[in-house]
Every structure is written in structure tokens, then in C-alpha cells.
Amino acid sequence: MNAVYAALNLIFIVLFAPLLDGIERKVKARLQSRQGPPLIQTWLDLLKLFRRPNVRPRESVRWLFEPAPAIALVSVLAASLFIPSLLPGSLDTWGDIIAFIYLSTLSAVAIALGAFSTGSAYAQIGSHREVSIIMAEEFSLAFIVAALAASSGGLSFSRLFPLQLKVSTITGALAFAVMAYVAGARIPFDVAEAEPEIVEGPFIEFSGKGLGMLKLSIYVKRLLLTTILLNFFLPQDGTVRVLVYVIGLVIISVVYASIEAHYGRFRTKDAARFLKRFAIVGILSWILGVVGW
Amino acid sequence: MEVIFLFIVIILSVASFIGVFSRSAILTKLVNALSALGSLTIAYAGIMGLKESVELNITLLHLKSDSIINAFSTLTLKVDPLSGFFMIILGILGFCTSVYGIAYLDMYKGDKRLYAFNYPLFLLFMFLVLVSWNLLWFVVFWELMTLFSQFLVAFERNEKTLIATLKYFCMTKAAADFMLIAIVLVLITISGGGDYDILSSQLVNYFRSHPLEMYLVSAGFMIGLGVKAALVPFHVWLPDAYVEAPSNVSSLLSGAMEKMPVYMMFRFFLSFTPLTPNIGLLIALFGTLTLFFGTMYALKQTDSKRLLSYHSVGQIGYVVFALGAGIYLLSKGYTTFGALALMASLFHALNHAFFKGLLFLTAGSILYRTGSRDLDHLGGLARFMPITAFAALIGSLSIAGMPPFNGFVSKWMIYVSTLPTPTLVSLFGALALFISAVTTASFVKYFTSIFVRPPAKEITVKEVPVSMWASQLILAVLCVIFGVYPALPLEAISKAVDSVGVTTPSITVFPGLIVSDGIGNIAPLALLVFSGALTAVLLAIFPYKISLPVWTTGTRKSLAMRLPASSYYASFEEEFEDVYSWGEWCVCTTKRLWDATKAVLSSFEEASFDLDKMMTGAWLMLLILLTILGGVLL
Numbered sequence: 001m002n003a004v005y006a007a008l009n010l011i012f013i014v015l016f017a018p019l020l021d022g023i024e025r026k027v028k029a030r031l032q033s034r035q036g037p038p039l040i041q042t043w044l045d046l047l048k049l050f051r052r053p054n055v056r057p058r059e060s061v062r063w064l065f066e067p068a069p070a071i072a073l074v075s076v077l078a079a080s081l082f083i084p085s086l087l088p089g090s091l092d093t094w095g096d097i098i099a100f101i102y103l104s105t106l107s108a109v110a111i112a113l114g115a116f117s118t119g120s121a122y123a124q125i126g127s128h129r130e131v132s133i134i135m136a137e138e139f140s141l142a143f144i145v146a147a148l149a150a151s152s153g154g155l156s157f158s159r160l161f162p163l164q165l166k167v168s169t170i171t172g173a174l175a176f177a178v179m180a181y182v183a184g185a186r187i188p189f190d191v192a193e194a195e196p197e198i199v200e201g202p203f204i205e206f207s208g209k210g211l212g213m214l215k216l217s218i219y220v221k222r223l224l225l226t227t228i229l230l231n232f233f234l235p236q237d238g239t240v241r242v243l244v245y246v247i248g249l250v251i252i253s254v255v256y257a258s259i260e261a262h263y264g265r266f267r268t269k270d271a272a273r274f275l276k277r278f279a280i281v282g283i284l285s286w287i288l289g290v291v292g293w
Numbered sequence: 294m295e296v297i298f299l300f301i302v303i304i305l306s307v308a309s310f311i312g313v314f315s316r317s318a319i320l321t322k323l324v325n326a327l328s329a330l331g332s333l334t335i336a337y338a339g340i341m342g343l344k345e346s347v348e349l350n351i352t353l354l355h356l357k358s359d360s361i362i363n364a365f366s367t368l369t370l371k372v373d374p375l376s377g378f379f380m381i382i383l384g385i386l387g388f389c390t391s392v393y394g395i396a397y398l399d400m401y402k403g404d405k406r407l408y409a410f411n412y413p414l415f416l417l418f419m420f421l422v423l424v425s426w427n428l429l430w431f432v433v434f435w436e437l438m439t440l441f442s443q444f445l446v447a448f449e450r451n452e453k454t455l456i457a458t459l460k461y462f463c464m465t466k467a468a469a470d471f472m473l474i475a476i477v478l479v480l481i482t483i484s485g486g487g488d489y490d491i492l493s494s495q496l497v498n499y500f501r502s503h504p505l506e507m508y509l510v511s512a513g514f515m516i517g518l519g520v521k522a523a524l525v526p527f528h529v530w531l532p533d534a535y536v537e538a539p540s541n542v543s544s545l546l547s548g549a550m551e552k553m554p555v556y557m558m559f560r561f562f563l564s565f566t567p568l569t570p571n572i573g574l575l576i577a578l579f580g581t582l583t584l585f586f587g588t589m590y591a592l593k594q595t596d597s598k599r600l601l602s603y604h605s606v607g608q609i610g611y612v613v614f615a616l617g618a619g620i621y622l623l624s625k626g627y628t629t630f631g632a633l634a635l636m637a638s639l640f641h642a643l644n645h646a647f648f649k650g651l652l653f654l655t656a657g658s659i660l661y662r663t664g665s666r667d668l669d670h671l672g673g674l675a676r677f678m679p680i681t682a683f684a685a686l687i688g689s690l691s692i693a694g695m696p697p698f699n700g701f702v703s704k705w706m707i708y709v710s711t712l713p714t715p716t717l718v719s720l721f722g723a724l725a726l727f728i729s730a731v732t733t734a735s736f737v738k739y740f741t742s743i744f745v746r747p748p749a750k751e752i753t754v755k756e757v758p759v760s761m762w763a764s765q766l767i768l769a770v771l772c773v774i775f776g777v778y779p780a781l782p783l784e785a786i787s788k789a790v791d792s793v794g795v796t797t798p799s800i801t802v803f804p805g806l807i808v809s810d811g812i813g814n815i816a817p818l819a820l821l822v823f824s825g826a827l828t829a830v831l832l833a834i835f836p837y838k839i840s841l842p843v844w845t846t847g848t849r850k851s852l853a854m855r856l857p858a859s860s861y862y863a864s865f866e867e868e869f870e871d872v873y874s875w876g877e878w879c880v881c882t883t884k885r886l887w888d889a890t891k892a893v894l895s896s897f898e899e900a901s902f903d904l905d906k907m908m909t910g911a912w913l914m915l916l917i918l919l920t921i922l923g924g925v926l927l
Contacts, residue, residue, distance in 0.1 A: 056840040061675045061745050063683075070831040074824045081823065093805050094816040098708050099696065101726075103820075105733060106695045113686075116741040117675070120843050121854030124746065128856055131734045132865040138730035146723035149712040159811030205843060209835040272868040286723070290715045 005089030010077060012086040013227075016249075017219035018042040023250060024257035031261040042219070049212035057205045061117040068114025069206060069213035072107045076220045079103040083157060085227045086245060088237045096156040097145060100228070101138075104183070104221055108134055111214060115202035126201015129191045129268050133182075136275035141179050143282025147172040151289030161231040168289035173232045175281045180225035181256055182275065185218060188266040226252050294347040297338045298370060298424070305331045305417040312409030322395050324409040328416055329391035335420050336384025342377025343785050346792075348426070369488060371426040378639065378789040379423050379556045382646045385771070386548045387416050389764040390541040393654055396758040397541055400661050401449070408448050408539065415441040415545070422553050428476050428487030431557070432469065439465050439521075442550060446538045457533035464520055464530040472517025475510045479565075493564040501567050511572050514561050515579070518554035524613060525583040526879060528606045535602035536666075540657020543598060547605040548650035552642050555612055559639075562616070563793040568624035574717065576617030581721040584610025588728045589872050592735050595858045597656045597666045600739055601649065604692065607732065608645045611725060612638050615707045618718040619795075622710070629798040630710045632790060633808065636797065637706030639786045644699040644775065648691040651768035652739075655685040658761055659743060662754040668739070668858035672748030678756050682744045684765040689736035691772040694729050697821040699775035702806065704729055709813035734862060742858040749855065777818045779806060 022039040029036025056065055082094040095103070112130055115123035149155050151168040163169040182189045198204075206214055230248045234241055266274070308327035315321045341347070351368040372380065394412070398405055418438035425431045443465075447458040476487070479496065500507035516527070523531040535543045562572065587606030594600035615638035623631030656666065658681045665671055675682035691698035694705075704725075711722030756762065775782050780802040787797040801807040805816025866873070900906045 053839055054835055054837045056837045057843040058840045059747070059843050061682075062837075063679075064675070064686075064745060066837050067828060067832060070828045070835075071824070074827045074831065077827065078820050078824050091816075091819075093807055093814050094819050096709075096813050096815060098705050098726075098813070099815045099820075102694060102696055102701060102705075105693075105730065109690075109693070109695065109733060109737060112737055113741065113745070116737075117745040118843055119673075119745070119747040119855075124854070124856045127737075127741075128861050129864075131737050132862045135727075135730045135734050135862070135865055136868070139727045142723040142726035143720075145726065146712050146719050150715050150719045152713075153715075154713050154811040155709055155813040156811045210837075213831070213835075267864070269864040269868055272865050276868055282723075283720075286720060290719065292715070 002089045002091055005084075005087040006081045006091045008087055009083075009085045009090060010080055013080045013220055013223055014077070014216070017223040018046055018216065020223060020249060020253050021219050024253050024260070027254050027257040028261040031258055046212050046216060049215070050209050052208035054210050055207045057118045057120070059119050060205070064117040065114050065205075066210075068110045068117075069210040069217075071110040072114075073213040073217040073220070075103045075107045075110065076217050076224060080220065080224055083224060083227055084161065084231060084236065085224075086242060088241060090157075092156070092158055097148075097160060097228075098155055100224070101141065101145070104224075105134060105138075107217055107221065111202050115205065118205040120205050122198045122200075122204045123202050126198050126204070130202060132268055133189065133191060133271055133275075136272040137179065137182055140175070140275050140279045140282055141183075143279050143286055144172050144175045144179060147282055147285035147289045148176070150286060151292075157231070161236055162234060163232045166289075167293040168285045169232075171281065171285040171288065173229065175278070175285060176232070177229050177252075178278065178281075180222075180229050181259070182271075184222040184225055184256070186222075186256060187260045188263040189271050191266060191268045191271055223249070226256075294338070294341060294372075295349055297334060297341070298349060301331055301334050301338065301420060302417065304334070305413040305420075308413035309410055309417070312406060312411075312413065315406055315409040316404070318399065318405075321398050321405045321409045324413060325391045325394040325398070328394075328413045329388050331413065331416060332384050332387030332391055334384070335380050335387065335416075338372060339377040339380030339384055342372030342380065343374050343788050346371060346373040367427075368430055369426040370421075370424045371489075372424055374785070374788040374792040375559060376423045376556065378643075378785050379552055380420065381785065382552055382643055383416075383419055383423065383549045386545060386646050386650045386768075387419075389650060389654070389768055390545045390548075391416075393544075393657070393761050393764040394539075394541045396760045397539070397657055397661060401539070407444060407450070408542075411441045411444040412542070415445060415542075419549060419553060423556060426489050428479065428489070428492065430487070432473055432476055435472075435553070436469055438550070438553070439469065442542075442546060443534075445542045446534045446546075448539055448542070449537065453533075454537040457530075457537040461530045461534040464527065468517045468520030468527070470517075471513050471520075475513025475517065478506070478510055478513070489560070489564070496565045497567050507566055507569070508572075511562070511566060514557075515576070518557055518561075519579065522551055522554035522558075522609050522613065523583075523587075523606050524579050524610070525586045525606065526883070528583070528587065531606060532599050532602040535605065535653075536596065536598045540598070540653055540660060543602075544650045544653035544657070547602070547653060548646035551605060551609055552646060555609070555616070555638075555642050558613070558616060559635075559789075559793055562620055563635075563795065568620055570621050570624045573617050573619070573621030573624055577614050577621055577718050577721055578617070580610050580612070580614025580617050581724055582610070583607070584614060584728050585724055586872070586876060588731050588735065589869070590876065592731055592738075592862060593866060593873070595668045597659065597668055597671075597739065597743065598653070599666075600668070600735065601652050601656055604652075604732065604735065605645075605649055607728065608641070608649060608692065611704070611707060612642045612645065614638075614721060614725060615641060615710070618707075618711050618721065621716070621718055622714060623795065625716065627714055627716075628796070629808070629812075630714050632795050632798050633706060633800070634710035635790050635795060636783065636786050637703055637710055639789060640706060640779070640782060641700075641703035643782055643786075644691065644703045644772070647768050647771050647775070648688045648698075648700060651684060651688040651765060651772065652692065654761070654765050654768070655681050655688060658757045658765070661757055661761070663752055668742040670749055671743045671752070672746045672855065673744070674748075674752065674754065675744040677752075677754045678744075680756055680762040681765060684762070684769040685740060685744065687769040687772055689740045691776070693733035693736050695733070696815075697773070697776045697817040697824075699772050699779075702776055702779045702815070702817060705806075705813070705815055709808055713812055734865075738858060738861045742861070747855050777821050778803075779817070 021042040026036045084090040112127035115127045312324045349370040421434040520527040591603030615634045619634035691700040694700040711718045807814040
């Protein structure tokens, strides 16, 4: 039964993630006094990419470059199997929050290695920025995870969803909301992709179906991060869940998009500094969790 | 079993004997082949030892008196599951490095007798350290192991290697003396010989009523073993020594010899001393400092072997941290978490031996073909050395803890056993989680700057000979197997943990790892099957048919831009500068302390020319010595 739920969840995530991006684009456009594309524009973009052929740079290392987009996409899809999303059931013995963190890092590492293997200057700069941000991100995230784990006594999703309402878990979950924003590679933290500066950095040499998979992997990753955040508070069964979940996704996306619309890009150093200082929130919630609040 | 022991000792001694005469290359190869055979036997003996403990008593002297020398009169060798587990590590890694050495040693043109004589003896004494069942004999074998390994470090006999060797010698010698003092204290206090059985039965009770002695002896052991394990701040000898040794020896030093102190820590802190929260917390703190500073410094390195050496410091930090956390949690009453942390510690020790052994071998292969360790200079080798590149990729992903490789499982076990506990080790666990990301970054740098980034100058080389890539592949395959099927090593580990008197928690190990009650769960095999199948499908339906040159912003010339290894993650390092400046401050302080000590010593030397002062000093020393001895005897 859980396997069926997980499969349905997977299909929902793949279908809904680009749509959510469409909503965000619309919100951002409206906030910047533009008309904005239709809601399904991201889907149309993806479909266009999936109709185009794959191109491999001649200088690239074949066995690194070719599987990179597929591995990037598949590792976040694998994570989506054990996180309850639309339907409450999932293959919950397949992974916990640590597995999720590592799978999303694996996705980024696959992209970075594929990009590095092309030897393109922009890809090298972008990838090394991406990895720098991941390190700084993990510095904050580690304390938040420790806070959540210490106050709920476990790392698996069956323990974490929903959180017991305590001061430490609420501050921890709110801090996680910020990390979900950062890890979703949104402005001002999109230093790795940085279109105007380094022309999409790691993605520069990917094209066609490969690029489509990479884009989709980012949308899925954003959706999963928001899903985890919502699950911290949602009840794990009941019919209300479906409705609340979808509405919650849209609301959080709108909030994130409106924050995004008002910022310019950080420099890598500034992003790292923000994340380094943000760790204090995680440490504080950890202290609260350990003393039992 | 006696036959196997005898076989190991004889074959390694014969190999070393041949080594003395090995002026020709063939004989060096023979020495390596015999060492490989010996290592395999060690692994076999280890597997046997997991099943049943075997004891072997050899009487060397017939003494009637009750002196300390009596402890030397019999040599007891014993394999129990704990030493058996470490023998498996030593055996498998030793086999791979010896097979690797067959071709690798061709790289050195000169006289190779120094290697051929010392290498089998180094293996032999590591084996004897593990099987000795007496604390005094342990220290004898320990010193011999250090001695022969330092000759191997000095193999190239140039100025750099000699300085590295001297540093290694001075630090580990001082450390061994600390340990020796601790051991003598132990023996004096219970004076029943150094047999492990006696120690574990009597010492625990004695220490329960004498906490001060326990802390002193533990401190002695911790410093003595900590220097060898290269715990921060005793790690300074390690990067120099590992870099200068031949690569297969570095691999063995890092993969196997660094595990010997871990072995003794398990014995000493779990069997010989009562579980004490303070000691556990202190060990965990040592481990955390080690993993943090070791890895943060590794991030800055631009020499391939130096980078790996600093990671050895960092990864041993994980092992020691988990051990300390285990002791702390067990003594605080968190039995499941504590036992799990101990299992994680052993598992990470095993995994570290394999992936770090593998990575040192790949660094050696690069050195063998290009003669360079400079990450700034290397590049683009994946095209010429695909097998080495593939093995290095698996090693890098394993040490980075990426699923489904072995590092993921053991790191996960460390997090699961520490993060959910409402204690200080949870905060340490968070640092370990952060450092794991730094490790990932560091190995993205290691892999990309050697194998894929365009080189500064075009390098054209061949793949390494078969014996070299085969031993790399063996280790790579083991990294994958232990990652997707952790039930296999965990069975051995739970036996080893049982044998030091800790009951292992009942966790599900197949098909996925589940720690009950929602503490944590992963299923690496299922994830691999799902991801592998889906990736294969995606690759099959979206094939790559067109290949074009890289986009060069419209110009005809290649941009030829390469990120130098030294400027990877520059902005991150800048932002985390505090860590490095703190490290620098520590180095400066140590230097100042050392200078102050030297000043005191030289003033003492000056004073010694004055006969009166010298005599007074000597009398004072004698008086102090007598008082101490009197106190001990009373």
C-alpha cells in the first residue's frame, strides 16, 4: 500500500513542481509590475527542452558528463519516495532526514562533476561556487537538524512529522524554513547559477533533455524542501491533509517568490557570511531543545 | 590456528630476509608477493578469530621471581573478535597495498632494500600488536611497529624525508613513553602481570575505588595513543610522514596503522576501565576537534597526498568521536545510542581503511605516471587513466559519504547515535555533519583537479599496470559492497563490540538499516536499485548523439581557463577565516612554548658548567627520585 502511495506521490511531485515554479514566476512578475508568463509556462519550457537533442561537449569526460543530469534528477526523486507529500503514506523505511540531506548533496555533486568535466570556464566557476554554498548551508542546517533531532528524539520522518509543539521545535522549524529558501537556490542565494554573471554556471554546457532534467531536479528539490517544512506541522492522516498540503505549498511558494522579487544577488562571500551567522539560530534552538523546552 | 600464526610469522620474516639481499627488482617484487600472501593469511586468521577466540602461550623464560620482568616470561597471543576485526582490516588492506607495490616500486630507481627489508616487518609487527594478549608485549611490538614504519617513511633518503622521519620519530617516541609510564603505573598498582584477562578483571574494580589513578592512567594512554592516531593537537607529524612515504606505504599507514591506537582505545577504555562520563566526553571532544580542524585544513591543501593526509586526521576524528560518544552515552544510561555509536566507530574505521587506502593508491598511481602531486599542475587525466579515475571517483564519493557507498552508512550511524540524544555529543554530531559537507567539497576538488579540469600543460600518460589498477578496483568494489550490504560488516562488528562487554542493540540490518522507534532508518540497497534502474532508463531513452566543441563565448580560440586548486572555495575559506587564524594562533603558541623550553634547557646547560650548582641539582634530583620510588614501594 505504501509503495502505491509513494508512486502516486512521485507522479504528483513531478507534475506539480514545474507548475509551482509557474506560480512563482507569475508572482514575481506581478510584484515587479510585469505581465508575467502563463502559469504553465515552466511546463512548456520543459517540454520544449525534452524535444531537443542532447549535446555533449567534445572536450568533456563522457562517463561523467552524460549521466550527470539523470543522477541529479533521480537522486532527488529517490528522496521523494520516502517523504510523505500529497498522500500521507510513503516508503518511510527507505530514508530519514539525513538520507534526504545526503541525496540532495549527491544531486549537487553530480551536477558539479558533470559541469567540471566539460572544462568550460563558466561551469568551473559556477560549480565551485555551488559547492562553497553547500558547505556554508550545511553549517547552519547541521545545528537545526541537531536541534530538531534532540528535541524529538529521532531522525526518521515518522518521528519528526508532525513535530511536538515546543519552543525549540518551532524555532527549529522556522529556521528550517529559511534553509529551505536557501537550499532552493533562490535569489539572493543563486550565486552558482547566476544567469547575468556566469550564464547559468554549471548548466552552461547542458542542453536539450539533459538541461530539462537538471531544471526539473531543481523544481523537485524546492518542492521537497517545502514539503518537509509543511509536514513538520501537518497532521499525518485525514482528508484535510491533501487540501491543506496543496494550499500550504502554494502559500509558501508565494511567500518565497515575493521575497525573491525584492532582492539582488549576494556575492558568494556574503551568502557564506549570512549562513555562518544564521547558525546561531540553530544553536539557540538546540540549547532550547536540550534543556527540554 | 597455531599453524596459521606460525605461517604468518615465518612468511613475513622470510620476505624481510629476502629483502636484505634484494638488489634486483625481481627480488623486491617477490618480497611484495610474499607480503601479499602473508596479509591474506592475516585476514583469514581474523575471520577465524571472529568465530572463536584462539589462545596461544609461548614460554620464553623460566623465572621464579615476582618481578616485572616476569611479565615478559611468557608470550601470550590471542585472537578475539575485536582483534580479529582489526586483523581483517589489516589483512585486506595489506594485500591490496602489497599487490600494488609489485609494480609501483619500479618507480624508484635506486636501492630498494630499505623498503624490501622493512615493509614485511612493518606488517608483521602490526599483526603482533593486534594479537598480543599482554600489555607489556603490546608496547614492545608497538615500538617495533613504529620503528619499521619510520624507516619506510625515510625510504627516499633525501632531506625532506629525513626531516619528516625525525619529526615522526620524536613525536611518536615521546607518546610511547607516556603510554609506557601509564602501563608501568597500571602494572605497579595491580602487580599481577599485564595479561589482558587479569587487567580486565582487576583493573576495573581498582579504578572504581581510585578515580585519581584512573584519570592519570587514562590521560597517559590517551596521549600515547592519541599521537599515533594523530588527534589534534598531536597531529603535526602526520602530514609530513604520509606525504614522504611511498604511496602504498602511506596507504597502509593511514588505513591500517592509524587503526592500531583505535584498537587499543577500545580495549582500554571499554574493558580495562569502568565507563566514566567524563572520560567519554573528553575523548569525544578530542575527536570533534580532530575532525573539525583536520578537515578544515585539508580543504586548503594543494598537494594531493597532503590533502589526503589531512583527511586521515579528519576521518580518524570521526572514529574517535564516535568511540567517545559511545562511552559517554553508555555511562549515562543511553544503552542503545551508546552501543550504536561504538558500532559506528568500528564501521567507520573499517570504511576509512578501504576508501582512504584506495585514495592513497590513486594518488600513487598519478605520481607513478606523471611524477607530480601538485593539484595546481595536474588535470584532465580521466581520459588517459579511466580505471584509476573511476576508482578515485568511488573513493571520493565514499569518503564524502554519498549514498550508496560505505561512508554514507557509517556516517549515518554516527549521526543517528549522537544527534537525537539530549546531551553535548549531539552538538558534536552537528559539527560532524557540517564537516561531512566540507569533506565532500574537498573531494570534489581532489577529483576534479586531477582528473577532469583542463591541465595547465597537456599531459599524455598511459593507464597504470594491471597489478596497480586491480588492487585499486578491489578496494573500490569493497566500498560499494559494504555500502549496499552493510549487514556483512555489521555482523562482524557486533561480535567485536560484544567481546568488549557491550551488548549490541537489536537493529534491523537487512534490507535496510532501521533503528527502532523512529530513531533513524535508511535503505541503501533499495535506493541504489531504484536510482540505478531509473538512471539507466533515462540514459537509454535520452541518448547523446551529437558532440560539439565547448562554447567559447564566440571566439575561435579555447578560453583555456582553469580554476587553480588553490583558489577553490576561496570565498568560503575567507568567511571561515576564524578557524584558520585560531589554528595559526595555536601553532604560534606551541612554538613559543618550545622556544621557552629550549631557553630553560640551555640555561640548565650553562648552569651545569658550575660544579657546585650541578652537584646540588643532582642531589635534589636523586632525593626526588628516592621519594617517588619510596612512595611507590610503600
